[in-house]
Amino acid sequence: MRPVRSAGPQLDKLIRRDQLEAARASLQQSLPINGLLGLASCLVAIHSGHGTLGGVWFSASTAVNLLRLGLCRAPCPGLATPTDGTSSGETAARSIDWHLQLACLAALLSGLVWAFLPALCDGYTSGQTLFYLTVTCGITAGAVTHGTSFARIPICFITPPLLSAAGCLLAAGGFDRICLAATVLLYLTALIRSTIATEKTFRETSRLKYEATVLAEARKAAHASASALAEEMHQQATHDGLTGLLNRTGFTQRAEARMAASEAICLMLLDLDGFKLVNDVYGHTMGDRVLIEVARRIRSALPAECDIARLGGDEFAVVFERSRVIENPVALAERLIWTVTEPFDSFDAGRLGMSVGICQWPTESLTHLLSCADEALYAAKHAGRNHFRLFDDGLRRRLEMRRECERGLSQALAEGALKVWFQPIFGRDGRSVTSLEALVRWHHPVHGWVSPPDLIAAAAMAGLTESLLRFILEQVCTMLCALRSRNLDDLSVAMNVSPREMAQIPVDDIILARLQTLGLPTAMLEIEITEETALDIDAVQGKLLALSRAGIRVALDDFGNGYSSLASLRQLRADRVKIDRSLVTGLTEAEDKRELVQAVLGLGRALDLEVVAEGIETADDLATLQAMGCPFMQGFHLGRPQPAEDILRSLEDLADRPRPIHLHGSRPSF
Structure with missing residues (x-):
């Protein structure tokens, strides 16, 4: 049996209420047996010539039993009122203690009546001695059997008659009676130990019951809180916070x-x-x-x-x-x-x-x-x-x-006009670089810098989705080789994969085959997918599973800007989530944003996910995120995207210096 743990005051009050309820129920079951054994003892006394004494004894025993029965059925406020921390709850708890004490006193009174049983057999020296000893042992054993919830009640009842029996046997003298007296005392000790042990078991069972109830209520409250948070995040993700319209x-x-x-x-x-x-x-x-x-x-x-x-x-x-x-x-x-x-x-x-x-x-x-x-x-x-x-x-x-860009993309790929730049991701200190993110760039001869979303859309319209992916992958692999050659292979590089790429082409086969050909460790590569990818889990889950099993980490970008990502994190096998910049920008001044970011950080800790805050553009937002315990951060305030050769020089400088430095560089004009 497990030991009874120390319970708090409130839990102890609940256990004592259970003890009183169980004691009352068991006593009402045992009192009829007590009365029948008393009647049998009275009849034997009458038969042996002690009728008057037997009648007086039986009357006293019956009166005490009626008193005990009345106490069992008496109203107790503690059994009807919650024993909480309120004033009424304290009153209810005191009433339970009072009724338990009364039950002990009544049990002691009944035990004292049974202690006079030797008077009916001349102090256990008459021919009825065996009968009365048997009755005494039986009724005391029954009291212990029924009194499992509160040890003091059966102890108060059994102690007087057994001590009386042992004393009478010792007074009568003789080797047999002295041994029998010692046996009775040993029997009393065993009964006391047994009733104490059964009370511990009862209290432990009661404690576990209430702890299970509290746990169930806590789980229910946590579920309600999580549902409310999910609903709030869904509302935040699909509706504009200012106007209430759809976003x-x-x-x-x-x-x-x-x-x-x-x-x-x-x-x-x-x-x-x-x-x-x-x-x-x-x-x-x-x-x-x-x-x-x-x-x-x-x-x-x-x-x-x-x-x-x-x-x-x-x-x-x-x-x-x-x-x-x-x-x-x-x-x-x-x-x-x-x-x-x-x-x-x-x-x-x-x-x-x-x-x-x-x-x-x-x-x-x-x-x-x-x-x-x-x-x-x-x-x-x-x-x-x-x-x-x-x-x-x-x-x-x-x-x-205006879609000239789409038609010119093929030539740009062939001529090497596209570039892949790298932006650092920092640890919590905002100074040490932990990984890089690859960002594709294209300076159109007419329209200037083309943003990555427009570039990806142009590739899709031109049927160059796979070609663009292979180009970016090749540049990322070149960076991985450069990092390994400079003993910087503890850094990983993340590359973005668009929903169209993930759904339409064998991304997993392309990436894994290229890494194997170059002999690059999969742990150095990370795949970033957007929340839009998560909306069609069936189309991408197999590919993400293959990448994850091979050791490539998966990050969910723009997290917090929608609902499906919350429900799909595990299905997407995400190792990292990147808090959307819309929740990070202006974080210091917006309490609702801080609450959502804190919720995402808590979710990351609960699900063992790394959390990256992206879009950090001010020192205030950086300080706020550091105070909130955000483990990874990214943004122009910390480090801008740079060409591969520039970022490598910065990383080498960082490795040579005793303290980390910030990485800043030029960026496109879009």
Whole structure:
């Protein structure tokens, strides 16, 4: 049996309540047996010529039994009132102790009555001695058997009659009686030890019961808290915190669902005219109030069948199925413009306007639909304030011209115009480099620096997704070889793999084959996937599993910007999560962001995941993250992306110096 652990005061009160309840129940079962044995003893006394004495004894025994029965059935506030820390709970706990003490006194009184049993057999010297000794041993053994919950009650009952029997046997003298007296005392000792042991067992069982209950309640509360956190994170991920409208993630989900259900989709992109001036003149607080009011006006002006989103800044989006909205999109756009340009109480009328781009062409993807609507919005803004524009053939031709980058990507790859730069990731001290992230760069001869998302989209449109992946992988492997040659193989390098790459090409086979050919350890490579990849787990899970089993680490980028990543971490076999820069930027001033970041850090500790905060651009945000215990950090404030040769020189300088240094370098102008 496990020893009874020390229980807290509150737990001890609950255990004592269980002891009282069990003692009452067992006593009500044993009292009838006590009465029957008393009656048998009285009848034997009458038969042996001690009728008067037997009758007096039996009357006393019956009276005490009735008293004990009354105490068992007497109301006890402690059995009906919770024994918590309140004043009523303390009163209830005291009532339980009081009833236990009364039960002990009543048991002692009953034991004293049975201690006079030798008077019915001339001090255990008559012919009825064997009968009365047997009754005494039987009733004391029964008291111990039934009194398992609270040892003092059976001890108070059994001690007087057994001591009385031993004393009478010793007084009678004779070797046999003296040995029998010693046996009775030994029997008493054994019964006392037994009842103490059974009470310990009872208390341990009761303690385990309450601890299990507390654990179950704690698990239930933790589950409720986790569900609430997940719901909050989902709300944060799909809705704009300022206006309450859908954000870009939520809008993407709704729009794609509508496109899956119907081909006749209309998308409207709305952009405020003159909002920057409002911010500059009246301040960002007023700007936020204006955005909230604009969101309210847009919502009230549109049919309920429309989904409305704030995509960021002063840009809004509306999507609906044309079959479910009777009003013409042009009429809707005019009404929206009129609604937004109504005077505001906070500043001069006419200061704020709105431009609208409309696309209702059937398209194969939301990305294409957004590109078309964005082209229409650009044309509307170019026409002046408070205009709308429908996407038409003219805009389609211009959009095609703007996709020169896509057509020039193949030549850029062939001529080596693309570059891979590397940005360091730092430890908690913000000074020691722990790993690198590879970032692809392209300086277009006409359009200048092309951002990585645009580059990946261009590769997809040009059918060069696999070629781009192989190019980036080759540059990363070159960096890994350089690190090994400089005894820096404790550093790993992360490369981003887009959702399209992960879904459409054998990423796992390509990467593993190249590492094996070059003899590079898999532990030096890390794959970063975005949350969008997590939305289609079935398409990528097998590839990620193969990479993970080979020893390549998997990191989930942009974490905290959506819901699916929270539910899919283990399925994606992620070793690391990177907190989205939207939660890190301005962290010091935003309490809600700090709470979410702290939640992600706690989740990382609970699931044994490394957590990286990206997008650190100020010393204040860095200090806040360090105070919160963030283990890994990345951002322009710590170190900018640099060409391979520059980052290698910086790493060598760092290795040669007694103290780590910050890595800073040039970066593209986008």
